[in-house]
Structure formats: structure tokens, C-alpha cells
Amino acid sequence: MDKTLNNLLNKVLIGDIREVYIHIPDQSVQSIITSPPYFGHRKYSGEDVCPNEIGREKTLDEYIKNLVSCFERIKPKLKDSGLLWLNLGDTYRNKELLGIPWRTAFALQDNGWILRSDIIWKKTNAMPSSIKDRPTTDHEYIFLFSKTSNYYYDVDSIREPHVTFTEKSRMKGGRNHFGKKNSTPENGKNAGNQNLHDGRWDQAFHPKGRNKRTVWEIPLGKFRDVHFAVYPEKLVETCLLASTKANDVVLDPFTGSGTTGIVSKKHNRNFIGIELVKKYQIMAQKRIDETTFQETIFLTPTHSA
Incomplete structure (x- = not known):
């Protein structure tokens, strides 16, 4: 393994992804699994606005432009066989839904990414809402992008149980x-x-189960050291198992509380994180350092490529 890459493994680098990306060797990352800050939702760096903080832009166009710029810089770091999993939520402004996830997906398409799938993450424990003039939002999007048409995807690792011949079947005669x-x-x-x-x-029917569907029912994650919901380990696990093998490198350019890194280590993957805000970088690194490979969860052969 490249010495430069080896020195980065299971580390959370501090700084802006648009600057820190230069330290990551090209063609070294097998999967990018990330959830950037949402537009206008939260001030992660506090009241003193960090000029580089994604999500605090004055306009939606600027936000999307910044996201595209981030992924453009890390695209060469992703192997040609690699995949990008992008989780995004939406925002209301002046009683209008902005449609941010799809606007961002289209912008990434225009920048050369291949959009392979849109996935609905249905939050089974979504927060209740007092809104009375529209449905309560209980979902977010996950977009699956590739660099090329020839990429690694392990369909068997995330298969679902068959429904057709079970009590849940809705087929007439069942x-x-x-x-x-x-x-x-x-x-x-x-x-x-x-x-x-x-x-x-x-x-x-395939003996290992049916192909994974595009609606994933997964509850929100919880972590007591932060005052906001984190995306759940199960969501990250699904993306990780489908797009990596043991010892592969997973990148999260918006590390936050470190969930992607924790799941990566539990499943014997290597991880590189990048986090702009120092307190979250420290928190994430501590959590990752305390996480170990859990062989009973999952075991797969070493990546041969």
C-alpha cells in the first residue's frame, strides 16, 4: 500500500475538503459515503460563520455550486470501479420546497457523474411535525453515482428476504x-x-433473497454527544457492503460525528475522513479510535484489485 495513503488510514483530517483533498492519492478510494450539511439547516461551526462552511451560503445556487466543487475535487481520488453514495435532505423557504436533492443530482450529472439510482430513505422514527397545510416529511434521498459504467457492486451482500411466498405477499392466490x-x-x-x-x-427466485429495493426503512441514528440526529449505521452499512470489500478505503468528506468511519472499521474497511469543524473532528476521531473490527458481523475476502 502507498505510504502516503497508509498514513491517512482511519484518520479524520481537519480542514475544508476543497483544500485537504490534495493529500489523498488518486485512484485510492473504493467508495465515498457521505451526508453533507443541508442548506440552511444548522450552524455547525457556531455563530461565528466559517467562510468555507457548506450549508450556510446565501443562495441555493451557491450551495449547489459548492457541493459540485467538492465532489469534483475528490472524483480523481475515487477508483474507476468506485461508487459515490450521497445522502441529502431538502429545505423549505417561504413555504416552498426547494427540491435541493434533485437539483444537486442534476448538477453532478452535468459535471460528469453517472447517476445510477435514487433511493428513498424512509425514517421510521421521523420527528412529528405541527405543520397543518402539507404532509409531514419522513424521508430523505440517497443518490448512487459512478465514475464509469464498469464499477464494483456486490448485489448479493444486501439482498432482501423474498416476500412473494410469505405472509406479507399481496399476490392474488399468494x-x-x-x-x-x-x-x-x-x-x-x-x-x-x-x-x-x-x-x-x-x-x-434467487436463493439469497431478492434484489435490494429503492425504499429503505431505517430509523434515525442517535448519539448522545451531539444535539442533532446522525445518519444511522444501518444506512451506511448497506452502502458500504454493496460497494466495497475487506481492506478497501472508504472516504467521507463531511465526517461529522464519524458514523461512516465507525461502520467502516467494524466491517474491516479502511477509512479516511475530512471534517471542517475542529470539535467534530476530535469527536469523530475518538469514536473511530475506539471502534474495532467485529468479525461476527461480516467477513469477506480481501479485495484482489
Whole structure:
């Protein structure tokens, strides 16, 4: 492993990503998993505005421009086979939803990133709202980007249990068709399709589960040392398992409380973090230092590339 890279592993660097990025070797990161500060939500650096703090821009255009600039700088650090997972929430201004996640996604597309998927993170424990003239928001977006069309993605690592032949099935006839030849219930658009009807449905399903869907129901994370909700370890874990192997390098350019780094170490991945605010850099580094690889959680062969 490159000596420069080795000196960065499992460290949270202090500073602005647009300046600190130069210390990370090109083509060294397998996955970027991050949640930047949201526009106009929180003053992480306190009342004294840090001129480089993302999220405190005067205009939405400036915010999106700054985000694009950040990811443009770290793009060369990502391997050609790597992926970017970007979690973003939205903002209301003057009773109007700004549509920030999708505006940002389109801007990143225009800057050369390939948008592979949009994912809805449904917060099962979202905070109640007193709003009376619109639905309560209980979701955020996660966007999956790649640099190239040929990237690493482990579909089996995040498969979900099948539903079709379980109590949760909404299929007409449901479990009565399990294991029976010519027993599929469609009489509509799929009628006469021998590939579908002349066989057993249960044999057509992958033994490890169905492909991961694009709605993830995950509760908000909690951490007692900060006075705001952190994105949950389960969310990071899903992104990490799908896009990395053991000993790969994961980057979070907006480290915050360090959740991405903690999950990375638990799963035997290396981590590089960057954090602008000193108190969070200290907090995140402490949490990461106290985290160890938990072999019982997950074990996968070393990355061969």
C-alpha cells in the first residue's frame, strides 16, 4: 500500500475538503459515503460563520455550486470501479420546497457523474411535525453515482428476504401457488407466457433473497454527544457492503460525528475522513479510535484489485 495513503488510514483530517483533498492519492478510494450539511439547516461551526462552511451560503445556487466543487475535487481520488453514495435532505423557504436533492443530482450529472439510482430513505422514527397545510416529511434521498459504467457492486451482500411466498405477499392466490407447476395466477398481460407459467415460481427466485429495493426503512441514528440526529449505521452499512470489500478505503468528506468511519472499521474497511469543524473532528476521531473490527458481523475476502 502507498505510504502516503497508509498514513491517512482511519484518520479524520481537519480542514475544508476543497483544500485537504490534495493529500489523498488518486485512484485510492473504493467508495465515498457521505451526508453533507443541508442548506440552511444548522450552524455547525457556531455563530461565528466559517467562510468555507457548506450549508450556510446565501443562495441555493451557491450551495449547489459548492457541493459540485467538492465532489469534483475528490472524483480523481475515487477508483474507476468506485461508487459515490450521497445522502441529502431538502429545505423549505417561504413555504416552498426547494427540491435541493434533485437539483444537486442534476448538477453532478452535468459535471460528469453517472447517476445510477435514487433511493428513498424512509425514517421510521421521523420527528412529528405541527405543520397543518402539507404532509409531514419522513424521508430523505440517497443518490448512487459512478465514475464509469464498469464499477464494483456486490448485489448479493444486501439482498432482501423474498416476500412473494410469505405472509406479507399481496399476490392474488399468494402462497397457494408455491411449488406448483403451472400455478401462476396471471390471466392478464402475462397470460400465455410460457417462460412464466410453465414452471415453478419458487425456483425462479434467487436463493439469497431478492434484489435490494429503492425504499429503505431505517430509523434515525442517535448519539448522545451531539444535539442533532446522525445518519444511522444501518444506512451506511448497506452502502458500504454493496460497494466495497475487506481492506478497501472508504472516504467521507463531511465526517461529522464519524458514523461512516465507525461502520467502516467494524466491517474491516479502511477509512479516511475530512471534517471542517475542529470539535467534530476530535469527536469523530475518538469514536473511530475506539471502534474495532467485529468479525461476527461480516467477513469477506480481501479485495484482489
